[in-house]
Amino acid sequence: MKTAGHSEATTRRGLELTPFRGLRYDPDRVGSLASVTSPPYDVVVRPDGLHHLESADPHNIVRLILPQAGTPSARTEQAADTLRRWLAEGILVADPDPGLYVYEQQDGDGMLQRGIIGTLRVTEPAEGVVLPHEDVMPPVVADRAALMRATRANLEPLLLTYRGDGVRASGTTAGVGIGTPAGPGAGTTAGVGVGTAAEAGTGTAAEVIERTASRPPLLATTTEDGFRHRLWSITDPVDLARVQSDLAGRQALIADGHHRWATYRRLRLEHPSPSPWDYGLVLLVDTVRYPLRVRAIHRLLHGLPVADALRAVDGLFRVRRLDAPLPEALAALADASCAGNAFLLAGDGAFHLLDRPDQQLLARTVPADRPAAWRSLDATVLHATLLEHVWRIPEDSPAHIAYIHDTAATVEKAERDGGTAVLMHPVREEVVRDLARQGVTMPRKSTSFGPKPASGLVLRALEI
Numbered sequence: 492m493k494t495a496g497h498s499e500a501t502t503r504r505g506l507e508l509t510p511f512r513g514l515r516y517d518p519d520r521v522g523s524l525a526s527v528t529s530p531p532y533d534v535v536v537r538p539d540g541l542h543h544l545e546s547a548d549p550h551n552i553v554r555l556i557l558p559q560a561g562t563p564s565a566r567t568e569q570a571a572d573t574l575r576r577w578l579a580e581g582i583l584v585a586d587p588d589p590g591l592y593v594y595e596q597q598d599g600d601g602m603l604q605r606g607i608i609g610t611l612r613v614t615e616p617a618e619g620v621v622l623p624h625e626d627v628m629p630p631v632v633a634d635r636a637a638l639m640r641a642t643r644a645n646l647e648p649l650l651l652t653y654r655g656d657g658v659r660a661s662g663t664t665a666g667v668g669i670g671t672p673a674g675p676g677a678g679t680t681a682g683v684g685v686g687t688a689a690e691a692g693t694g695t696a697a698e699v700i701e702r703t704a705s706r707p708p709l710l711a712t713t714t715e716d717g718f719r720h721r722l723w724s725i726t727d728p729v730d731l732a733r734v735q736s737d738l739a740g741r742q743a744l745i746a747d748g749h750h751r752w753a754t755y756r757r758l759r760l761e762h763p764s765p766s767p768w769d770y771g772l773v774l775l776v777d778t779v780r781y782p783l784r785v786r787a788i789h790r791l792l793h794g795l796p797v798a799d800a801l802r803a804v805d806g807l808f809r810v811r812r813l814d815a816p817l818p819e820a821l822a823a824l825a826d827a828s829c830a831g832n833a834f835l836l837a838g839d840g841a842f843h844l845l846d847r848p849d850q851q852l853l854a855r856t857v858p859a860d861r862p863a864a865w866r867s868l869d870a871t872v873l874h875a876t877l878l879e880h881v882w883r884i885p886e887d888s889p890a891h892i893a894y895i896h897d898t899a900a901t902v903e904k905a906e907r908d909g910g911t912a913v914l915m916h917p918v919r920e921e922v923v924r925d926l927a928r929q930g931v932t933m934p935r936k937s938t939s940f941g942p943k944p945a946s947g948l949v950l951r952a953l954e955i
Contacts, residue, residue, distance in 0.1 A: 504618075504619075504620065504739075504740070505620060505738065505739040505740045505741055505742070506611060506612075506620060506621075506653065506738040506739065506741050506742070506743055506775070507611065507612035507735070507738075507739065508591065508607070508609040508610070508611050508612075508734065508735060508738050508773075508775065509609060509610050509611075509612075509735075509770060510589035510590045510591050510609060510610075510725075510726070510731060511589055511590075511609065511610045511770075511772075511951050512585045512586050512587075512588070512589050512590075512955050513585070513586045513590070513592060513608075513724070513949040513950065513951065514578075514583045514584070514585055514586075514644075514949065514950040514951065514952055514955070515583065515584060515586065515709070515710070515948070515949055515950075516550070516582065516583060516584075516947065517581055517582060517583070517584050518710070520550075520580075520581060520582050521548055521550050521582065522547075522548045523548075523712065524710060524712035524947075524948070525712045525713060525714045525715065526547045526548035526551065527547075527548050527550050527551050527552055527947050528551075528552060528712070528714055528720075528945040528946060528947040528948060529544050529551060529552045529553040529556065529945070529946045529947055530943065530945070530946065531556075531647055531747065531748070531943050531944070531946055532553075532556040532557050532647065532946070533631075533750070533894070534896050534943065535553060535557060536895060536897060536900050536904075537557075539900075540900075541553060541557055541559075545559075550577065550582050551947070552646070552647070552946050552947030552950075553946075554570070554573055555570050555573060555574055555642065555646050556570075556638075556646050556647055556946055558570040558573070558638075563634065563637060564637075566638075567637045567638050567640070567641035567642075568641060570638055570641060570642050571641040571642045571643075574642050574644060574952075578952075583950065585952070585955045586724065588724075588726045589726070590724040590725050590726040590731075591607050591608065591609040591724070591725045591731060591734060592607065592608040592609070592709075592722055592723065592724055592725070592949055593605060593606075593607055593608075593700050593703045593704055593722070593723040593724075593725065594606055594607070594608050594720070594721075594722055594774060594944060594948070594949075595704060595708075595719075595720070595721040595722075596718050596719070596720055596942050596944075596945075597718065597719045598716075598717055598718050598719075598942070599717040602942075603660065603781070604776060604781045604783070604942055605660070605700055605701075605704060605776070605780075605781055606700075606774045606775055606776035606777070606781070606944075607696065607700055607725075607734065607774070607775050608648050608772070608773070608774050608775075608944075608949060609772075609773065609775070610645075610770035610771060610772055610773070610951060611651070611743075611770060611771055611772075611773045611775070612769060612770055613752075613755045613756055613759045613768075613769060613770060613771050615756065616930070619742065620742060620743070621651065621742075621743050621744075621745060621752065622742065622743065622744045622745065622927040622928065623745050623749055623752065623753075623927065623932055624744060624745065624749075624923050624924075624926060624927040624932060624933055624937075624938070625745075625749045625932055625933050625934070625935055625936065625937050625938070626749075626932045626933070626934060626935045627749050627750050627753045627935060628750070628886075628887045628935055629887070630887060631750045632750050632753045632754050632757060635750055635751055635754040636754045636757050636758060639754060639758060640758065643952065643953045643954055644950060644951060644952045644953060645771055645772035645950065645951040645953070646946065646950055647751075647772070647944070647946035647947075647950070648748075648772045648773050648774040648944050648949075649745065649747065649748030649751050649752055649771070649772070649773045649774065650745075650746045650747035650748055650773075650774050650776065650783075650940060650941075650943055650944060651743040651744065651745055651746060651748075651773050651774065651775050651776070652743060652744050652746045652775070652776050652777075652778045652783060652940070653738070653741045653742065653743045653744075653775055653776075653777060653778070654741070654777065654778060654779050655695060655696065655697050655737070655741075655777035655779050655780060656695060656697075656779070657695065657697045657777070657779055657780050658779070658780065659779065659780055659781075659782070660701075660780040660781060695733070695737045696733065696734040696737040696738055696777070697737075697777055697780055698733075699725065699730045699733050699734050700777075703723045703725055703730070704721075704723060706723060708721040708722055708723050709722050709723055709724055710722045710948065714945060718942065718945070720945055720948060722948055722949060738775070743775065744923075744924060744927055746776075746783060746940035747939070747940050747941070747943050748773075749935075751771070752771070755768075755771035767953040767954070768953065772950075772951045774944045783920075783940045783941060783942075784940070784941050784942070785917045785918070785919075785920050785923075785938055785939070785940055786896070786917050786938075786939040786940075786941065787898075787914070787915035787916055787917045787918075787938070787939065788894050788895070788896055788915065788936040788937070788938065788939045789894070789895050789896070789898060789901040789912060789913060789914050789915055790873070790892055790893070790894060790895075790901075790912070790913040790915070791892065791893040791894075791895055791901055791904055791905055791908075791910055791911075791912055791913075792882065792884055792891065792892055792905075792910050792911040792912075792913065793890065793891055793892065793893065793908065793910045794891065794909075794910060795882060795884065795910055795911045796838070796839070796909055796910070796911065797836055797837070797838045797839040797843065797905075797911050798839065800836055800882060800911045801836065801843060803881050803882055804845060804877070804881060806849075807848065807849050807852050807881065808845040808846065808847060808848050808849070809845070809846050809847040810843055810844070810845055811843070811844045811846075812841055812842070812843055812844075813835075813841065813842040813843070813844055814841055814842075815842065817842075817898065817899060817902065820835055820837075820842035820844070820914075821835070821898070821914070823835075823842075823844055824844060824914065824916050825916055827844060827846040828869070828916040830846070830847075831846060831847065831848070831867075832846065832848050832867070832869050832872045833845065833846040833869070833916065834846075834869065834873065834877075834913055834914065834915065835913070835914035835915075836911055836912065836913060836914075837901075837902045837905055837906070837911075837912040837914060838902070838905030838906050838909070838910055838911045838912050839906070840906065848872060848876070852876060852880075853866075853872065853876060855880075856875050856876040856879070856880045857871060857872065857875045857876060858875065861931060862926065862929065862931060864922055864925065864926060865926060865931055865933065868918060868922070868933060868934070868937065869915055869916060869918070870915070870918070870933060870934040870936075870937040871933075871934055873913065873915070873934070874886055874934045874935075875934075877913075878892075886934075886935065887935075894935075894936040896939050898914060901914065902914070917938065917939075918933075918937060918938055923937075923938055
């Protein structure tokens with residue numbers, strides 16, 4: 492694969508997306524395509540979700556992205572051995588020609604998302620091409636880097652967003668998304684049709700995507716969460732050039748995959764350029780046409796019973812007990828969040844709404860050298876005030892804290908394990924975008940953009 496050297500790459504601006512020979516499961520060698528897919532590695536609920544995926548099919552992608560062994564080195568070597576074996580046995584097969592891939596997701600309510608998968612030139616934040624919006628945890632980056640070194644592969648694409656020049660595609664949600672203001676009714680379906688090439692504009696990446704999606708796909712499968720997934724390849728040189736030309740002047744925001752992007756950057760610096768490590772696997776979604784949904788990522792505090800958590804915040808926050816089902820408790824959290832910082836604690840069979848924090852406490856604990864929008868984030872107050880100063884919990888210690896996307900699963904694990912679930916309300920998307928443009932990163936795991944790409948539909952081996 493042709494790659495650009497560091498000095499040459501830094502003279503270019505915009506997104507540089509290149510074709511690659513995707514690795515895909517041979518459908519005749521696995522039970523079903525749905526049974527070998529997985530959510531992204533950091534969305535899999537462990538251990539229950541991990542065990543469920545492992546039992547779904549002996550070749551499920553989770554055996555590569557979350558290998559299980561006694562030591563970190565044994566885990567990464569196991570993943571590398573598994574990948575080599577699957578390639579040798581024909582479980583995973585490389586497509587014959589390099590291409591970009593159009594990827595479509597649609598849920599049972601008609602929500603539609605389309606994007607394009609390729610290998611993107613890895614850039615530094617100072618270049619202003621790919622904007623991060625969250626901090627990362629060094630141990631997680633080290634773990635992902637070890638896995639990528641051992642496998643010499645990008646096993647799952649990151650989710651990046653950019654803003655094209657077209658119009659919103661019909662069939663997409665009117666929910667909270669990049670370029671879409673949050674508000675009442677977010678997440679509702681705007682229609683049931685699909686976008687057309689005419690709507691996208693002639694000669695643009697969006698036009699190529701829509702035209703490609705009108706053809707029979709390479710694969711189609713429906714996963715157990717009800718999402719239908721379809722994949723097409725783009726190999727025509729004219730279409731590839733149109734996509735690359737359209738993206739060349741654009742900027743992207745990392746929607747999901749900050750740790751993997753940080754891993755790409757680390758590995759790029761470790762290998763003399765030009766090399767395949769100059770590029771990393773991504774899914775790019777034009778959020779003018781396909782706005783994403785924004786959800787919160789919740790915290791599970793191990794070893795901190797709810798009673799102890801409440802005792803520590805007594806007099807520092809207003810605390811109200813809610814004997815209500817989860818949907819009603821989340822609605823109360825949303826209402827409280829309109830007026831300021833608010834959190835929902837769970838784990839003892841009830842919900843406890845924390846709001847109206849003591850302003851002197853915030854002044855003492857929240858760093859003052861950041862923009863006001865950053866200082867007022869729920870995630871900022873949670874990490875700087877509650878975790879660090881009130882509960883004394885290290886934010887990057889897996890023994891003390893877990894970050895979980897599924898709300899009900901967070902509550903269930905807290906009740907089962909005797910810990911405390913801290914449920915969050917989603918941050919407004921425009922705050923994310925504005926802070927990213929200022930070069931200000933939010934606390935780690937502040938947002939969950941979606942839908943996220945399924946892992947296992949197309950992989951990239953660096954030496955193919």
